[in-house]
Amino acid sequence: MAAQNLTSDDLESILEFTKSLAWKAGALILEGSEAIQAAGGEGESNVGEKKNSVDLVTEYDVRVEQLVQSELRSKYPTFKFIGEESYSSGVREPLTDEPTFCVDPIDGTTNFVHGFPFACISIGLIYQRRPTLGVIYNPFLDHLYSGMKGQGSHLTRGFNPPRRLPLANPKPLPTLNQAVIGVEWGSDRCETTISAKSTSFSRLAGDPEKGVAGGRMAHSLRSMGSAALNYSMVAQGGLDIYWEIGCWPWDVCAGIVIAEEAGGLVTGSHEAFEATKDTDQFGVVTEEILTGRKYLVIRGIGNTPSETGREAQKRLIEDFYKTVIDVAPN
Numbered sequence: 001m002a003a004q005n006l007t008s009d010d011l012e013s014i015l016e017f018t019k020s021l022a023w024k025a026g027a028l029i030l031e032g033s034e035a036i037q038a039a040g041g042e043g044e045s046n047v048g049e050k051k052n053s054v055d056l057v058t059e060y061d062v063r064v065e066q067l068v069q070s071e072l073r074s075k076y077p078t079f080k081f082i083g084e085e086s087y088s089s090g091v092r093e094p095l096t097d098e099p100t101f102c103v104d105p106i107d108g109t110t111n112f113v114h115g116f117p118f119a120c121i122s123i124g125l126i127y128q129r130r131p132t133l134g135v136i137y138n139p140f141l142d143h144l145y146s147g148m149k150g151q152g153s154h155l156t157r158g159f160n161p162p163r164r165l166p167l168a169n170p171k172p173l174p175t176l177n178q179a180v181i182g183v184e185w186g187s188d189r190c191e192t193t194i195s196a197k198s199t200s201f202s203r204l205a206g207d208p209e210k211g212v213a214g215g216r217m218a219h220s221l222r223s224m225g226s227a228a229l230n231y232s233m234v235a236q237g238g239l240d241i242y243w244e245i246g247c248w249p250w251d252v253c254a255g256i257v258i259a260e261e262a263g264g265l266v267t268g269s270h271e272a273f274e275a276t277k278d279t280d281q282f283g284v285v286t287e288e289i290l291t292g293r294k295y296l297v298i299r300g301i302g303n304t305p306s307e308t309g310r311e312a313q314k315r316l317i318e319d320f321y322k323t324v325i326d327v328a329p330n
């Protein structure tokens, strides 16, 4: 059977529907946060563990996914659905050419459990195997990010009109030394991963003149605790680069579209970058990159007389990947 065709009008109306659904899901996330914080220590009983004691899930992750899945299924019954919580409980749909929603009901579950107000719902749409549309909503700040392939991306704060991303004209970024970089500890805490990450973070932040071999002394590192919000912040222009190994397509699908539409460039592992950097596939988020669990996104960079923004993105990724250590995602 031939795959469904979506017109730009279809995509426009999916985007509007998805935005209203994100606002609705956001209300449930806030209700859940109130309940968990009000329950104090007893709230711990609502918090479960997945692969280990730092990989958390709450009843609200499941409830938000059920809400979003049932609304998407009744509006778009022929579309496929990949969701973090249904995937964890064993429902694993392979990627096809069909339109497929890719949803993280609560991205930043650790923040959600701890009352750190950086958690969001992330709803992406994969169409013809490429991230095509995305909505990310942080209900604690009432920030809604949205993007659609070829149509730009926007931030809507409260009742204010949407603002096109990035929020300011992209500045040049001469070296990693001037960058604010998003990184995450993730939930894989085995020795190989944690020491590779620690060494990478230390090289990114450390002063080479004060004993840190290979140090880039970036302006700083940030860990927001949500891949989707890291992507949104790159799109906005507040983060220059975000790199993570170990997250999943639902953590990044919506963010990829939002960041790309703001001029950002997304690549996968060291290997994927090397294989594509000098080809017309550079910056194309293929199925392999989307599902590869290794992601790097860099913001749009302004042209200078000596270098285009795209050349600068490539040069900085090259430098970044010489600095950090690749590990297998667990």
Ligand code: LIP
Residues within 6 Å of the ligand: 056, 084, 104, 106, 107, 108, 109, 110, 184, 185, 186, 187, 225, 226, 227, 228, 244, 246, 247, 248, 251
């Ligand atoms: C989390 C990410 C976070 C990452 C974690 C995890 P969750 O998603 O967004 O950035 O470090 O490994 O994947 O579990 O909160 O939906």
